[in-house]
Amino acid sequence: MRLATDPYNLIVCGVGGQGNILIARLIGRILANDGYYLAIGETFGAAQRGGSVFSSLRISKTRTYGPLIPKGGANLIVSLEPLETLRMLTNFGNEKVVSISNTQTTMPVGVLAGRNEYPSEEKLRGAIQDLSQRALFVPATDIAVELGAPIVSNIVLLGAVLGAQLLPISEEEVKEDMRSTFPASKLELNYQALQRGIDTVA
Amino acid sequence: MSDQKSKTAETEKVFLLGNEALVRGALEAGVNYASAYPGTPSSEIIERLSRVAKERHLHVEWSSNEKVACEGAAAAAVAGLNSLSAMKNAGLAVALDFLTHASLTGLGDQGGSLVVVVCDDPDAHSSGDETDSRWQARFAYAPMLEPTSVNEAREMIRYCFDLSCEYGCYVFLRSYTRLSHGSSIVELGPLPEATVGQAHPDCNAAVNPYLGKAHHQLALDRLDKIKEVFEASKFNQHFGPEDAELLVIASGNGLSCGQEALDMLGLQNEVGVLKLATLWPFPVELVRKHAKTAKKILILEEVDPVVEVLVKDALNGTDAAQVEVLGKESGHVPMGGEITPDRALEALSKITGKTCQGPSEAYQAKLKEVTEDILISRGLTWCPGCPHRGSFWALDKAIKAEGGEVFVTGDIGCYTLDVFPEGKCQMNMLHAMGSSIGLSAGLGQMHKFGWDKPVISICGDSTFFHAVLPGLVSAIYNQSNLIHVVLDNDATAMTGFQAHAGVGYNAVGDDAPRIDVVKLCEALGVPVTVADPFDLRGTTKALRELMAQKEGVRILVLRRTCELVRMKAQKTKPHKVVVNQDKCKGEECGTCYSKFRCPALLKDTETGKASIREDACPGCGVCASVCPFKAIEIQEVAK
Numbered sequence: 001m002r003l004a005t006d007p008y009n010l011i012v013c014g015v016g017g018q019g020n021i022l023i024a025r026l027i028g029r030i031l032a033n034d035g036y037y038l039a040i041g042e043t044f045g046a047a048q049r050g051g052s053v054f055s056s057l058r059i060s061k062t063r064t065y066g067p068l069i070p071k072g073g074a075n076l077i078v079s080l081e082p083l084e085t086l087r088m089l090t091n092f093g094n095e096k097v098v099s100i101s102n103t104q105t106t107m108p109v110g111v112l113a114g115r116n117e118y119p120s121e122e123k124l125r126g127a128i129q130d131l132s133q134r135a136l137f138v139p140a141t142d143i144a145v146e147l148g149a150p151i152v153s154n155i156v157l158l159g160a161v162l163g164a165q166l167l168p169i170s171e172e173e174v175k176e177d178m179r180s181t182f183p184a185s186k187l188e189l190n191y192q193a194l195q196r197g198i199d200t201v202a
Numbered sequence: 203m204s205d206q207k208s209k210t211a212e213t214e215k216v217f218l219l220g221n222e223a224l225v226r227g228a229l230e231a232g233v234n235y236a237s238a239y240p241g242t243p244s245s246e247i248i249e250r251l252s253r254v255a256k257e258r259h260l261h262v263e264w265s266s267n268e269k270v271a272c273e274g275a276a277a278a279a280v281a282g283l284n285s286l287s288a289m290k291n292a293g294l295a296v297a298l299d300f301l302t303h304a305s306l307t308g309l310g311d312q313g314g315s316l317v318v319v320v321c322d323d324p325d326a327h328s329s330g331d332e333t334d335s336r337w338q339a340r341f342a343y344a345p346m347l348e349p350t351s352v353n354e355a356r357e358m359i360r361y362c363f364d365l366s367c368e369y370g371c372y373v374f375l376r377s378y379t380r381l382s383h384g385s386s387i388v389e390l391g392p393l394p395e396a397t398v399g400q401a402h403p404d405c406n407a408a409v410n411p412y413l414g415k416a417h418h419q420l421a422l423d424r425l426d427k428i429k430e431v432f433e434a435s436k437f438n439q440h441f442g443p444e445d446a447e448l449l450v451i452a453s454g455n456g457l458s459c460g461q462e463a464l465d466m467l468g469l470q471n472e473v474g475v476l477k478l479a480t481l482w483p484f485p486v487e488l489v490r491k492h493a494k495t496a497k498k499i500l501i502l503e504e505v506d507p508v509v510e511v512l513v514k515d516a517l518n519g520t521d522a523a524q525v526e527v528l529g530k531e532s533g534h535v536p537m538g539g540e541i542t543p544d545r546a547l548e549a550l551s552k553i554t555g556k557t558c559q560g561p562s563e564a565y566q567a568k569l570k571e572v573t574e575d576i577l578i579s580r581g582l583t584w585c586p587g588c589p590h591r592g593s594f595w596a597l598d599k600a601i602k603a604e605g606g607e608v609f610v611t612g613d614i615g616c617y618t619l620d621v622f623p624e625g626k627c628q629m630n631m632l633h634a635m636g637s638s639i640g641l642s643a644g645l646g647q648m649h650k651f652g653w654d655k656p657v658i659s660i661c662g663d664s665t666f667f668h669a670v671l672p673g674l675v676s677a678i679y680n681q682s683n684l685i686h687v688v689l690d691n692d693a694t695a696m697t698g699f700q701a702h703a704g705v706g707y708n709a710v711g712d713d714a715p716r717i718d719v720v721k722l723c724e725a726l727g728v729p730v731t732v733a734d735p736f737d738l739r740g741t742t743k744a745l746r747e748l749m750a751q752k753e754g755v756r757i758l759v760l761r762r763t764c765e766l767v768r769m770k771a772q773k774t775k776p777h778k779v780v781v782n783q784d785k786c787k788g789e790e791c792g793t794c795y796s797k798f799r800c801p802a803l804l805k806d807t808e809t810g811k812a813s814i815r816e817d818a819c820p821g822c823g824v825c826a827s828v829c830p831f832k833a834i835e836i837q838e839v840a841k
Contacts, residue, residue, distance in 0.1 A: 028385055032217040032387050040386070050801055064351065066458025066462055067384040068542050070544055070547065086573060090569060094561040109583040109801060112796060112799050124576060141817065
């Protein structure tokens, strides 16, 4: 599988604590192994949890790009929270961008406080679809909760990225990386999560 | 780098975080001693070093603060070892008192080295300010280099150790968020054999600056020599046509952004690029050489116009004095914030008149239309289960009971989130590490000037050891009237749960003496009260009683382990929390979600009733004591 463009710009985003940095680095390690030039930038705020967090991956066959994606320059947005998909589309969207979003919402604290209203599912989905050439929605957290571990939502979503064949990485490569970076006791759960993610798209 | 066991680890190239590349370079240089106080974006340097400390025979420590860290590292260098200290920009301000002296004296004659890594945070992603540390190199008479990529970081820090050893002075390496927290492929050099470094301090040495003038001149002479080295440094490179009319001088993150913008405009063969990595002493002749044919020079750097000013200075009085030097002072690049490809593009477009196509107008119009009402911000708040939510809730109640006339000073840590729009906004003044007590000590004297309302200062446990202690001693000695609250959560939580003097273990995970905040404060001879911040009533009551006492320094320690630390250690939820839908009054009340604002609470969009988000709730159960209608019920979970 070849990159659609060079550099290929991938954004992995979500809310602090959802594990988006983990999957960004995992994808990065695999692509680096496969001989791609690669840079990842990580943007997170002043808190452990709860803020908007995103990683930008610059993938190229020719040279190492800087970690920052130019405005309107994303090729693929992988998002653990749909409002964050929209936020990334606002900055990095364009006519050709593909987005893949977890359906589980995380309410900003301003919504709890009654200052803001979280957009309706219909409106939010509509906006994401309007701004993406192709928009996929995956119930990654629902599946992870079914597996008894909401923490693996990120791996379910990664499975969906594999299933949709949006990146030049294979299931076996992901598993191989997991074997060397995840605790052995967690492998089976993560394999399951990955497979369930693949199945959502296949 | 134990978490980087990718297949490539067996070859010469690995995929590393910028801070990990710095660690790798330091290990290749044979570092023996490393010390720091955590601060984003620098913290991973010591963390990663601590993981290999035992196998590489290193001393790695979290020191009480950056000054202490630098002093320890400098002492190791004076003893002939290779040492490293790392800090964020704000930390450098703490360490400078020592570092300005240390560059006057040098590091003695035992062949040691010291590299001081300072990680700036352009755009203040995780900081209170975006102070540019590059000015401090000139201020402190110390050499400074700045890498432009993760790969270069490894090689450059290695070189910094060599430079430090050769010239007997410490060397600054300036990093920045996009380097420290960027990842890329790094070509590795060989690691020396893991041996125990041999300390051999000269007990007859006189390493002090008290022959001031002479030492000042020595430091200047040393910089003159290093300047000659920097003029020919391989880290400074020229790309593109030598005789270009437009020259881009780029440092740090400016290089990749500038090169990308040139590519996008198709100007890569028409514009020269000078990558400037040796920032101080400034390679004046190198700049003059490359400026000769240029009509315009654009400077791309973060944050302040440091290189810009130095380039103008270098060209002043030469044939190139007529060259237009563009950048921040000319308005081509914004004064603050980080350099992005877009900012570089905008500056180059302005200069050359060339543009490139972004998303179509139709797309941008659609974007505006469909996002206008719905793209709400995601404010920062404390994690579910955070003890600080309880502390500030109780503080709010206590202050309201006083009629609101209480002045609160804050400090640096997760509790800083109080001042964000989604916090409780109780803290009136918030500045540097340790400022809580210094400020409250001053306010605690205002009774002499006709104002005698309660004064409360708040700090965390790690901050307490970092810079609060001297202020506290001063406040007690000078009999200020104040309540000082220590939020003791067993962690330096905000920067990633690093160890500190109060937790009972050290940077490498070994048991260490646990310095007890309560006992320490009691030893200072002032009354100390201890409460659990999740006992909301008890904490409010304690605060009110302390406020009633009015005189002297009174200390309240609010003790509860950071929820993320507890969860990591215990992996259990102590309670199952449920909302009794019959008892919940919904929006009529809304106390839990709209005022307490734990992110694990949900509000039903139709009924307005509260519920618990199972996947986010840590089961602390504190929300049960917030509900006025006892609608939130907690059930013990079998262990």
